[in-house]
Amino acid sequence: MNEIGGRRRVTVHDVARVAGVSLATVDRVLNGRPGVRAATVEKVEAAIAEIGFHRDLSASLLARARDIGVTFIIPDGSNAFMASSAEAIERWTAPALSDRVHIQILRVKALDGAALARALDGLDAKTCDCAVIVAGEDAAVLAAVDAATRRDIAVLTPVSDLPGSQRRHFIGIDNVAAGRTAASLLGRFLPQGGKVALIAGSLHLRDHSDRPAGFHAALAAEFSTIAVVGPLEGHDEASQTESIVAALLAEHPDLAGLYNLGAGNTGLVKALDNSGRAGAIRVIAHELTAATRQGLVGGAIDVVLDQNPDGEIRQAIAAARALALGGNGLSGNAPIEIGIFLRDNLR
Amino acid sequence: MNEIGGRRRVTVHDVARVAGVSLATVDRVLNGRPGVRAATVEKVEAAIAEIGFHRDLSASLLARARDIGVTFIIPDGSNAFMASSAEAIERWTAPALSDRVHIQILRVKALDGAALARALDGLDAKTCDCAVIVAGEDAAVLAAVDAATRRDIAVLTPVSDLPGSQRRHFIGIDNVAAGRTAASLLGRFLPQGGKVALIAGSLHLRDHSDRPAGFHAALAAEFSTIAVVGPLEGHDEASQTESIVAALLAEHPDLAGLYNLGAGNTGLVKALDNSGRAGAIRVIAHELTAATRQGLVGGAIDVVLDQNPDGEIRQAIAAARALALGGNGLSGNAPIEIGIFLRDNLR
DNA sequence: AAAGTCATGAGGCACGTACCTCATTGGCGG
DNA sequence: CCGCCAATGAGGTACGTGCCTCATGACTTT
Known part of the structure; x- marks a missing residue:
């Protein structure tokens, strides 16, 4: 029955x-x-x-001779966000196996479009139904994505969208909205107005250029009493970010707020702590990592905006499964929300 | 192969x-x-x-003669949060069918433990593997949950936990943390200190008693310059909330902030708009609904804390599937996060 | 010693789909 | 009219697990 x-x-x-x-x-x-x-x-x-x-997905999956292969291609290096993404992927590998989804991780040199393109080109449709990549807007990558699509490999681009490509699906937060949110919070934190510094990483990735756009727009529209210093570039690197922030603090004794939209938060926290002004300046950073967690708990950081890598991975896996099984993969997955974390709602 | x-x-x-x-x-x-x-x-x-x-879930599901039945029992009535939960459930009904999960919705009288218990007792293990309920802490409900568990029906309790029962799994936000978060935001919004009003719905549901606890604790610990007015009871009802807020605004011309942890936000927004002080008072409310959305966009509400019903439903379905298939159902689902929404990151 | 009980083996059918081979049909051109 | 080919039918096996029946051997009870 x-x-x-x-x-x-x-x-x-x-x-x-x-x-x-x-x-x-x-x-x-x-x-x-x-x-x-x-x-x-x-x-x-x-x-x-x-x-x-x-179509009964269970029976369909059972009947087809091979399982579903999903390959994640992630930038190598010390980037904390990528590290936590990798962790999330590994966490989901075993459960996905129960649904006959085999997950593989490929690491390529960070910010190297050619390397990423080579990795994509090297994927065999026999063992990979779906690739999940984080890419900058690079011509070589775009071409490789389209080629993969023609070879019947679906390509998902979480975190950072690739507008010109044939990618099947975008999973990620709205980075313009993230910038707006940071501005809106800082504006409310500083009802008297004041001076706010903006620190960027690299503007190469699309997410890092969307954020300042949203930030400036929201400030201009709602909080005209706030003045912006920067953007300064910390190159997503702890030591560079530390020296930039230290210089910033020295130069502006009246600095009231700070928004770091890139990585390198270890340096940010260190500089704030060393200055003795941690807690006196309202600070917003990105990505829930060990460094930002420590900043939240210690009081140096007020708010962290997060992309929820775990949720992204889960959705990517679900989308990959649906795509490989002949669905359109788009049905019924909500866009990832921007996670907002204070010390008080840390998970 | x-x-x-x-x-x-x-x-x-x-x-x-x-x-x-x-x-x-x-x-x-x-x-x-x-x-x-x-x-x-x-x-x-x-x-x-x-x-x-x-165990191969596909084959397992295929081999067992019947599909998985999940019954959601939700309170009837005009509660906006429940309405959006019901919407979320309906949104997921079709996709779940592809995974052989049949979803059924049962409505019972709101805040009526006996009715809920009757509904639970009426569930047949033949057609229902898993029940998802929202319950107050009621002896009759507790007994019915345990009875259902003995009949091999797994019971999930999202939103509001049932500490004494045999429930298999809790899905929902940490309401103490939600209260703390509201306090922490209001504290940062009002660096000069000031008077903040607290409005509750009914203290019958556990989530509504956890929130003020967290709220008060965080204020006491970090923001001693903020004074709390209330809690006042709006009974989760728009007209009552409106009159309470109107009276509050008239009585306290210096009111600087407001935290409504219950429902009835239509009344809240109306009272604020009528007073002409919308935008001048920092307001935090709960649950992303049509009313709170309008409040955010119009500027009457600054922040909305949300339980993410869509995510809860999705997790409930996934957990139900895993439970019915003999897993423990607890593996690999993160706790629901508190959604924090400003006008700028509305989805 | 006979009868009974328990742990285990052996094997088969079912679930719904994918994919394969081998007929069979009908229409077409030469 | 014959042969060719495209379209379709008929029927099989396989996927991995759940669940069923029946047989067998070992060990216990009377």
Whole structure:
């Protein structure tokens, strides 16, 4: 009794019966194989719509000879966000295996479009149904993405979108909104107005250029009493960020707020602590990592905006599964929300 | 070739071979059927661990004769949060069907423990593997939950925990942390200190008593210059909340902040707009609904704390699937985070 | 010693789909 | 009219697990 509440499950047999064709023909239509007249295809599709047939993913997955392969290509290096993404991927590897999704991680040199393109080109459609990449806007990468798509490998681009490419799906936060949110919080934190510093990492990645745009726009629209210093570039690097912040603090004794939209937060916290002004300046940073966590708990950082890598990974896996199983992969996954963390709601 | 990268899938046959027992015995162990000596059980479990066997959910689901039934029992009435939960449930009904999860919604009278208990008692294990309920701390409900658990129906309690029961899993935000977060934000919004009003709904539900606890604790610890007015009870009702807020605003011309931890936000926004002081008072409310959305966009509300019903529903479905399939259901689902929304990061 | 109980083995069918091979049909051109 | 080919039918096997029946051997009870 494959039923709940007395209704039998609708199967391919039902489709065949209603359409007045054989099972083999239904199968040909369902799996896009050749050898069916257009008129017959329509009959089958009408029957599918009429009785509300939905392919049973369990049986489908069981019947197809091979499992689903998903390859994550992530930048190598010391970037804390990427490290936590990698952790999240590893955390989900075993559970995904229960759903016959095999996960593989490939590391490439950070910010090297050519290397990423080579990695993409090297993917074999036999062992990889779906690639998940973090890419800058690079011509070589765009070409590689399109080539992979033509080889029947779906490409997902979390974190940073690739507008010009054939990518199937974007998973990630709205970085303009993130910048706006930082501005809006700082504005409310400083009702008297004041001087606020903006620190960027590299402007190469799209997410790092969207954020300042949103930040400036929101400040201009709502908080005209706040003046912005910068942007200064910390190159996502702890020691550089530390010296920049230290210089900044020395130069502006009246600094009231600070927004670091890049990485290198270890340096940020160190500089603030050393200056003795931690807690007196309202600070917003990005990505929940060991460094920003410590900053929150210690009081040097007020708010952390987070991309929720765990959620992104989960969604990427779900989307990959849906894509590989013939769905469109877009159904029913909400966009990732911007995580906002204070000391008080740290998970 | 059921493989990726050349490694064959580990099946029950492999377990049987490695353990040196028959397939039937492995099956008995895996599905908790009687008739196996303890020593043999250990042999099988050792083999499972050794070769890393994981039950194939697809095949398992396919093999068992019936699908998974999940019943959501939600309070009837005009509560906006429940309405958006119901929407989220309906949104996920179709996608869940692809995974052989049948979703059913049962509505009971709000805040009526006896009615909820009756609904739970009426569930048949034949058509329902898992019930998801929102319950107050009621003796009748606790008993019904335990009874359902004994009938092999797993019970999940999102939103509001039931500490004394046999519930299998809690999905929901940390409401003490939510209260702390509201306090922490208001404290930072009002660096000069000031008077802040606290409005509660009913203190019957656990979430509504946890929030003020966190709120007061955080204020006391970090923001001693802020004085609290209240708590006043709005009974989660728009008209009552409106009159309370109107009276409050009239009585305290110097009110600087407001935290409504209950529902009835339509009334809150109306009272603020009518007073002409919307935007001049920092306001924090709960649950992203049409009313709070409007408040955010219009400027009457600064921040909304949200339980993310969509995420909760998704997790409840996933947990129900895992539970019904013999897993423990707890693996790999992060606790729900507190959503923090400003006008700038509205989704 | 006979009868009974318990642990286990052996094997088979079912679930719904994918994919394969081998007929069979009908229409077409030569 | 014959042969060719495209379209379709018929039917099988496989995927990995759940669940069922029946047989067998060992050990206990009377």
